[in-house]
Amino acid sequence: MAHKIIYRTPYLLSPLVFLTSGLLSPLVFADDTSLEVIEVHGDAQNKHLALGSTESLLSDLGVDFSAAGGVSNLPILNGLMGDRVKVLVDGAEITAACANQMNPPLSYISANQVTSYHVVAGVSPVSAGGDNIAGVISVNSIAPQYTQNSDLAWHSGYVSAKYSTADNGRNFGVGARLASNTLSVNYQGSFSDANSYEDGNGDVVLDTLYRAQNHSLTAAIRDDKQQVVVKLSHQKIPYQGFANQYMDMTDNTSYGVTAQYKRAFASSEFAGQVNWHSVKHDMGFFSAEKIGMMPMKTDAEDISSQLKWRINLDNDSSILLAQEYYHYSIDDWWPSITGSAMMGPNDYKNINNGKRERIALVAEYESQNSKKLWLNTGVRIENINTQVSEVQAYNTGMHMGGMHIGLSDAIAANTFNAGSRNKTDTVVDANVLINYQITNVDELQLGIARKNRAPNLYERYSWGVSNMATTMIGWYGDGNGYIGTPDLGVETAHTMSATYTKLAKDDSWRLSTNIWYTDVSDYIDADIVRNFNSSGIDGNSRNILQFTNVDAILYGAKVDLRASIYQSEQLGQWQVKANITNTRGKRDGNSSTQPLYQIKPLQTQLGISQQVGNVENSLLWQWVDTKTRVDNNRFENQTDSYHLVNLSSKTVWDAFTLSVEVTNLFDQYYQLPLGGVSIAGFKQDNATGFTQLAGQGRSLNLALSYAF
Structure with a gap:
């Protein structure tokens, strides 16, 4: 098989390049007479200047984000969000242990800790990860480095700092x-x-403040055939505002252990990994920007193991056999409030002794059977079990001033406890990925996949039916309330994708076009049960919805261009990059073809960069179209089109790296198409209604890193 080399500019690749790796190492075929495998690492552009959320890194690889907290935004791939995207942190799965998904996997790692990151949208190899229909995001901090000396000694280090004016943000x-x-x-x-x-109007976007810290300690030992790695991690978030939720995060404390073992044999490789992650999560209120008095708590634990054996069949092909096990457990309860007639005298047990267990077997074949053709195909079989114990409401119902308080939830708890709370599903994933190098400057990539995702515990087992209980459920930021459905079915997606790439003979430009189509059976959406209006003001209604299975279709197209446009000794090297993306999603049925929730409208970017010695300058223009295709069931708002201009300059001097950036240069006011509604603003002044969450105004960002 062709050798591997490191390609140091990850953003010059078409989106489907990332489909061609069976182990989440993106591949691209070089302009050569032979087929050359290139392993892409995303850390080349990091230099530890990226601090805080990993969003800044992943956005460059085509990932959109649904607004949440400052470090907890939810990734979206090809119009699919939340649990539909599989996120791996150092190869481990971490489950969002919150009714609002306030602690998603990406919130447990800071951008400066990331050494490599990969995105496989749509059609992904079965070995990349199961229990998803959108694709796989993998971020890694484990990258052991060794020396030639036998004595343990100082190797390297860094300190980094960043300041942003729009939010007075301090990152270290x-x-x-x-x-x-x-x-x-x-x-x-x-x-x-x-x-x-x-x-952009100079107004504070309420309840978007936060504080967070992450720590990791990694030790690795090796000999000439094997390596063992152990990583310890800890996170502490004392508070994080969620402008588009009724609650805020008042604590998130987690600990984790990851252990990896790899061994090379004469004609095979073995890799094993075990993971443990525990989190205690509190929701409530901490700021005058959004007040309240209701506490919510979760205790959760992830335990998993992965065993993978890759066997070389010959010089051009191999087979991967794998076995994976995942166990997730959670208790979600809402402590009673002393003296409260409505929220007491009992604790409200939302998810009691919840468990979600997955067992998977994987077989994958990979072949490079000519200088022009690469093939990856595989099958994954998973058994998925979800279950919970009996629950309880705050009370059995009581009378106050002629009103019956708590009765609906008490009845709902009894009905839920009397029903089935244990469900097992067996699903089959399969994929075929083909890369064909037509000529030295033409490449065709084709992929087809069947992928499945079983419902999470909140989609199945959120049993409360009152306005208060249901509005505590949901990660959509829409102000609505949600009820679970115990017999909810598994989402099954069939995806087809094709990418054609053309590059210049002298490699001065590269054009990539990608189209994709996904048909989802039993897509988990929500139907209206009733509506409510907490303010009594016309136009402020919200809906109570219940999770349900429907059929859905998503499709889209992407065009990406990279080109060198000028080069001289005085002015350096100039490059242009441009892309345009359009995504559509809708229900597919005779009764309804309404748009799916949070599908980003047409968007395009145009950037010009200049490299002169150790100085890199860039100008980026982004335009997003008007959002008119909205989900009426969720009262999704339409948003106006907008454009943003960002300027940045980065210089390297010896061990120092300095970056100066101005985002939203013209201080434009715009609303986030994927932002949800400002519940914090509504609670401050309900006469304004549920307005769309606004984006950040002009910000001057200064970052400095020193390596030693």
Whole structure:
């Protein structure tokens, strides 16, 4: 098989390049007479200047985000969000342990800790990960480095800092590494603190403040055939505002352990990994920007193991056999409030002794049977079990002033406890991926896949039916309430994707076009049960919805261009990059073809960059079209089109790297198409209604990193 080399500019690749790796190492075929495999790492552009959320890194790879907290935005791939996207942190799965998904997997790692990151949208190899229909995002911090000396000694380190004016954001990062020829020890930490940011009108976007810290300690030991790695991690978020939720995060404390083992044999490789992650999560209120008195708590634990054996059949092909196990458990309860007639005298048990267990078997074949053709195909079989114990309401119902308080939830609890709370599904994933190099400058990539995702515990087992109980459920930021459905079915997606790439003979430009189509059976959407209006003001109604299975269709197209446009000794090298993306999603049925929720409208970007010695300058223009296709069931708002201009300059001087950036240069006011509604603003002044969450105004961002 062709050798591997490192390609140091990850953003010059078409989206479907990332489909061609069976182990989440993106591949592209070089302009050569032979087929050359290139392993792409996303850390080349990081330099530890990226601090805080990993959103800044992943957005460059085509990932959109649904607004949530400052470090907890939910990724969206090809119009699909939340659990439909599989997110791996150092190969481990972490489950969002919250009724609002306030602690999604990406919130547990800071951008400065990331050494490589990969995105596989749509058609992904079965070995990349199961239980998803949108694709796989993998971020990694484990990257042991060794020296030629036998004594353990200082290897390298860094300190980084960043300040942003729009939110008075302060971010700090630090790393230190000791190494020998057999041992590597690495510590990385980060601290982030920000006030609520200002929009383009200079108004504060309420309840967008946060504070977070992440720490990791990784040790690795090796010999000439094998390597063992152990990583310890800890996160502490004392508070994080969620402008588009009724609650805020008042604490998130987690601990994790990841252990990896790899061994090379004469004609095969073995890799094993075990993971443990525990989190205690509190929701409530901490700021005058959104007040309340209701507490909510979750205790959750993820335990998993993965065993993978890759066997080389010959010089051009291999087979991967794998077995994976995942166990997730959670308790979600809402403590009673002393003296409250409505929220007491009992604790409200929302998810009691909840469990979600997956067992998977994987077989995958990969072949490079000519200089022009590469093939990956595989099958994944998973058994998925979900279950919960009996629940309880705050009370059995009581009378106050002629009103019956709590009765609906008490009846709902009894009905839920009397029904089935244990469900097992067996699903089959399969894929075929083909890369064909037509000529040295033409490449065709084709993919087809069947993928499945079983409902999460909240989609199946959120049993409350009152306005208060239901509005605590949901990660959509829409102000509506949600009820679970115990017999909810598994989502099954059939996806087809094709990419054609053309590049210049002298490699001065590269044009990539991608189209994709996904047909989803039993897509988990929500139907209206009733509506409510907490303010009594016309136009402020919200809906109570119940999760249900429908059929849905999503499709889209992407065009990406990279080109070198000028080069001289005085003015350096100039490059242009441009892309345009359009995504559509709708229900597919005789009764309804309404648009799906949070599908981003047509968007395009045009950027020009200049590299002169150690200085890199860039100008980026982004335009997003008017959003008119909205989900009426969720009262999704339409948004106006907008454009943003960003300027940045980065210079490297010895061990220092300095970055100066101005985002939203013209301080434009705009509303986030994927932002949801401002519940914090509604609670401050309900006469304004549920307005769309506004984006960040002009911000001057300064970042400095020192490596030693």
